[in-house]
Amino acid sequence: MAQEQSFDIPLHDIKTIVDVQEYSLYYLLGSAFFALLVLFGFGYLIYIWYKKRNRFNLKKEHFRLLQTLDLSDAKSAAYAITLYGATFRDDSPRHQEMYQNLISRLEVYKYKKSVAPFDGETLGYIELYKGMIDV
Incomplete structure (x- = not known):
């Protein structure tokens, strides 16, 4: 007689899937927003300087x-x-x-x-x- 194989063998060395907290997308979006904010600020300062320089006195x-x-x-x-x-x-x-x-x-x-x-x-x-x- 053939021996029946049981698939309910407890496996002790394999762990269950765990959620990994990944924040790299948030870091990328935050860095991009900060870079755009600095870029717009710099552009605004250049605009103000140019406007002030060419003003009629x-x-x-x-x-x-x-x-x-x-x-x-x-x-x-x-x-x-x-x-x-x-x-x-x-x-x-x-x-x-x-x-x-x-x-x-x-x-x-x-x-x-x-x-x-x-x-x-x-x-x-x-x-x-x-x-x-x-x-």
Whole structure:
């Protein structure tokens, strides 16, 4: 008689399947998110720097126009100094006082058909005001 084989043999050296905690996907996603966050932050800083660098500065432009002003034509120079000098009027009380003094001196050169060239004292006041300007 043939011996019957039993399949219910207890196996002591084989262990059951155990869940292994694998976090590498989470580490990868976290690292990718952090890298994107740093990249966007860096891009934003470059954008702000570029935007600030190319911004039009009215004070610098008016200062440049005052420095390159042709004082030989007293009438148009008086109007230009009045217009461009007003940009710096509110910088300090000293600027405001000097601007008002300069405007009162320039009144002689405005509102007339023909005017004489600037006198030495007025030229001195104009140069003094241009020297006071900080841009």
